[in-house]
Amino acid sequence: MPRQVDYEERRRQIAEAVRLLITRSGMEAVSLRDVAAEAxxxxxxxxxxxxxxxxxxLFAxxxxxxxxxxxxxxxxxxSDAPRSAATLLDRTLSALALVDPEDRAxxxxxxxxxxxxxxxxQLAAVLRETYGKLHDLLVWLIGYGQDTGELTPTADPATEARTLLALTEGLTAQVLVGHLTPESAQEALRRYGRGLLTRG
Amino acid sequence: MPRQVDYEERRRQIAEAVRLLITRSGMEAVSLRDVAAEAxxxxxxxxxxxxxxxxxxLFAxxxxxxxxxxxxxxxxxxSDAPRSAATLLDRTLSALALVDPEDRAxxxxxxxxxxxxxxxxQLAAVLRETYGKLHDLLVWLIGYGQDTGELTPTADPATEARTLLALTEGLTAQVLVGHLTPESAQEALRRYGRGLLTRG
Known part of the structure; x- marks a missing residue:
């Protein structure tokens, strides 16, 4: 079904144009006309x-x-030690925080x-679903780390996941406006993560 | 100088219109024409x-x-106990987090x-200045709480201020899209604050 394939490819191409326009000039630059030109x-x-x-x-x-x-x-x-819960948590948070320069867009x-x-x-519903999935992933990772004995058993996984997700979100915004450097944001995340380890 | 007074009043009136338009339809709704009509x-x-x-x-x-x-x-x-550092910190964070329903706009x-x-x-520069001032306020509050013996002396004020500011920012965004309730966001802030107290 080449028509169907073309359609999905075309949709991705348009989503890419939406991303580029937002990166260059913000959400208010996304007009139908400009998206068509960009794509x-x-x-x-x-x-x-x-x-x-x-x-x-929504698609973008x-x-x-x-x-x-x-x-x-x-x-x-x-990662070198993919089975270590502490490593898994650290890599996941660093991927979510989008603070590295290559994540800026x-x-x-x-x-x-x-x-x-x-x-x-409509957009809020998609974001809520995404946050929900990320929250569940962090809850699972924290529970896994408690099972392996790497993370402190007194931490409540749901509460910690909520705090960690909000922290990554806030750090992302503050790096974006240049209040924090990517390094200080990563350090703030690591420091919080260390507080969850049984051996700090 | 009535002309000068009128000018400042007019600028505030326009800033108010900008806020209303953003609240109703987002930043992309802020056109010169719509702002004029709204104001x-x-x-x-x-x-x-x-x-x-x-x-x-920038003015808005x-x-x-x-x-x-x-x-x-x-x-x-x-607040009832305005001199308590813990209370000061709690009230300040709750004001910054903008998670109460009346703070939604x-x-x-x-x-x-x-x-x-x-x-x-230009906007990024104003935001950086604002974040810088809020960071300094939190550093001061944490240092004050350490002086009064209410907050743990081992916390590094600059690091804690950075984490707290990012946390309030992230919680604000997640309440806004409906991932968190105002109550659970306030609870996450309180829980983090309790970790800084000498007696939890």
């Missing part, structure tokens, strides 16, 4: 892929969530979506 | 107050920063500015 397709082609602007943004956000998830997995698999797009979600119920 | 002034009047859109946003952001600072002060003064505007700052050097 080198006609306005009609954009409209055949997405019925509304919100639907287009799901695409970003997937990429962040894939990168977290890749970083975990590339994604941090920017993520921030634009979070801000826009305040006025779009 | 019930002519487009010429907006242009006499602000030379560029960025200058207008400074206005928001001032309001958040004023509210933090008011909450501290309204400001949380929304703040998030929109943080996202937009990624593509505006």
């Amino acid at each position: 080198h397709v006609s306005m009609g082609a954009v409209q055949r892929c997405f019925r509304t602007k919100d639907e287009m943004l 956000l799901e695409d970003i969530s997937r990429r962040v998830g894939d990168r977290a997995k890749a970083r975990i698999e590339a 994604e941090a920017q797009v993520w921030g634009a979506f979070v801000a826009h979600a305040a006025v779009s119920d | 019930h002034v002519s487009m010429g009047a907006v242009q006499r107050c602000f030379r560029t859109k960025d200058e207008m946003l 952001l400074e206005d928001i920063s001032r309001r958040v600072g004023d509210r933090a002060k008011a909450r501290i003064e309204a 400001e949380a929304q505007v703040w998030g929109a500015f943080v996202a937009h700052a990624a593509v505006s050097d």
Whole structure:
């Protein structure tokens, strides 16, 4: 079914154009006309892929969530001690925080979506689902570390996961505006993580 | 000098219109035309107050920063034990986090500015200055609590201030999209604060 393949490819190409426009000029730069120009397709082609602007943004956000998830997995698999819970937690948090310079574009797009979600119920629903999954992943990682004896048994996994997720979100924003350096944000994350270890 | 007074009043009125538009439809709704309509002034009047859109946003952001600072002060003064460092810290964090339902509009505007700052050097500079001041306030509060013996002497004030500020920022965003309830965000802040007390 080549038509179907073309359609998905076209949608990804448009999502990529949305990301580039947000990175360059912010969410308010995302007009149908500019997206079409950036993706080198006609306005009609954009409209055949997405019925509304919100639907287009939604697809771009799901695409970003997937990429962040894939990168977290890749970083975990590339680590020296993949079975250590402390290492898994450290790599996951560092992937989620988007504070490395190469993550800047994604941090920017993520921030634009979070801000826009305040006025779009559809986007807010996708973000809530993503946060929910990340929360569950962190709860699982903390529980695993408690099972292996690496993490302190007194920590409540759900509470810690909530705090860690908020911390990564806040650090991302503060690196983005230049209040923190990527290094000091990573250090703040590591320091919090060390507090969870049985041997600090 | 009535003209000067009118000018400042007009600028505040326009900043208020910018806030309302962002709260209702997001940063991309802030066009010169819509701001003029919302503020019930002519487009010429907006242009006499602000030379560029960025200058207008900058003024609205400074206005928001001032309001958040004023509210933090008011909450501290309204507290039962204003001299207790633990109370001061608790009230300050709760004012900064903008997680109460009545703070929703400001949380929304703040998030929109943080996202937009990624593509505006001028806005980023104002945000960095604001974060810098808030960081200094938290460092001072933690040092004060260490002097009174309420907070643990082993905590490094600068590191703790950095973590607390990122945490409030992240919690604000997650309440805004509905991942956390205001109550669970307040609880996460309190729990972190309790970890700093000499008697938990």
